Amino acid sequence: MKTQIESAKEGIITPQMYEVAQKEQVDTEWIRNEVAYGHIVIPKNKHHDFPVRAIGKGLSTKVNANLGTSEKHCQLHEELEKMGIAIKYGADAIMDLSTGGNIHQILKQIISQSTVMVGTVPIYGMATRLLSEGKKIAQLDPEELFQEIELQAQMGVDFMTLHCGITQYSLSFLDNDERVCGIVSRGGALLKRWMVDNNKENPLYEQYDRILEICRKYDVTIS
Template identity: 45%
Template sequence: MKNYKTQMEAAKKGIITPEMKIVAEKEFMEVEKLMALVACGQVAIPANIMHTSLSPEGIGTGLKTKINVNLGVSGDCKNYQQELEKVKLSLKFGAEAIMDLSNFGKTNTFRQELIKLSPAMIGTVPMYDAIGYLEKDLLAITPQDFMRVVRAHAEEGVDFMTIHAGINRRAIETFKRDGRRMNIVSRGGSLLFAWMEMTGNENPFYEYYDEFLEILREYDVTISLGDALRPGCIDDSSDSSQLGELIELGHLTKRAWAKDVQVLVEGPGHMAMNEIAANMAIQKRLCHNAPFYVLGPLVTDIAPGYDHITSAIGGAIAAASGADFLCYVTPAEHLRLPDIDDVKEGIIASKIAAHAADIAKGIPHAREIDNKMAEARRKVDWDAMFEIAIDSEKARAYFESTPPEDKHSCSMCGKMCAVRTTNMILEGKTVAFYSEN
């Protein structure tokens, strides 16, 4: 019988868990080093004891940048089968985490099926689910009701939960005093803001924080401290509301660690490129080097339909500057619930950003796959290139859509291909274009 409740408690006691062994092997890291990082909170291994299909992953210092895929039904789009297809696609392309953000109806049936089949970490935002789960209007929900929903998600096997505990009365006073161009754009944050304003009460996730932590500790659920006051446009970034909440999240991080609950801290949504690196450094300082989970940041506000690109730009800079976990953004952001093609585009963009950042950070073996691609390209080995590519099917389809006359080139350059020309000269051949060699 194990004598620990959470990965953090085990690490503090010097116990190497099976999950730590798996993560250390995946990350090419000595397990003792990983254990020390888990013990001090710089690495989290979200692994609910009820999630038996999980393939554990680590998030944090010295590890590969992980990505999360958001999915789930809404009142306007209630096709659970389509959401399961998105799950399968996410797993196919190597997403390490999936967040079920369903906000309509009885979502637990879908979530239980998701947890049963998914080796990826599963996250939720209990605040989203509260209204449908409880079948109550927002004003009628009590702090005890919120606890019921959190416990239900924990019992189902959710590995990490976004809890917006930092938006307390003090944070709201700052927000209302200073104002913003886009106000509050966090769905969970806006619901809590409304509940607090309508009831006159303190944020229940803040007021009863220790009680929520006890539930999370029981199932080893990682708390993802939500950024309810994240900037929703670049003009609101790095303002008093965002940074004031971040300071509070730093205090909440230490309180969670004191109870052996692992922590992720969530970060900004929209931010100009020149502010990103500084924000990553500030977050790590204020939140004691806890793993940082960022949405984007989206580096401009004028690209609806292309926000997977604005997000990937910001995500690459953020991860290279210290962020550990990227939440994908799809082309449908700000416009609609994403369809399966949107999900694929979002995943690929986020994977590119994460991998590019890992190269920049010098993560062990990150460059190896790029070197393999370079070797395949030097040899003009198309099959090897397709196998290595992040999206093999798309790469092959593009190549075959306009086939080259010479298999040692593509239709872009034909016989003038630089690689072909150089290879021929190095092989002692003559390069000619109007006669056969």
């Protein structure tokens, strides 16, 4: 099965493109063209069925609602209730940022009950597991991070935040810049710590083609 962008580049208007065009009240061929050029994305995992929405140039603004457990407070029913309320009042996407409890079971329930696109930050899952084992982020095995990305894709995640642009080169600028704050992204900060402690390049950058292969397999959008 082709991805949305592959179909668009071949001149195929998918059912999802028709659905988006109707929702946005725009021409279907325009949607196809903008998807083909990468100006618009339709986050829709092949394993997740829901009324699709598109994000990008010339479209209505989309609202993403963040939720998730923590190591100090983990109640799945509360997260599902939050999700229900967010969707009821118009959220177009849900992002599961859980860092406590059985995060795979939590994510599975969220995907199964969500009627909107679902996103994640896969490195959170790895950091959570390491913490539960009494380990530091420096002990992260990059191979296991890629396994986590594919597992979440198999589960039906529609979009993922992957910090591919943090490199040893970019960190050299950070070290010499008088910033008010350091890296404000938690996932980015975790990767930086791993890179510094291991004196290695970001595996998500080094193996970016591998990420693309996984995302293509399930039609996952990179956030």
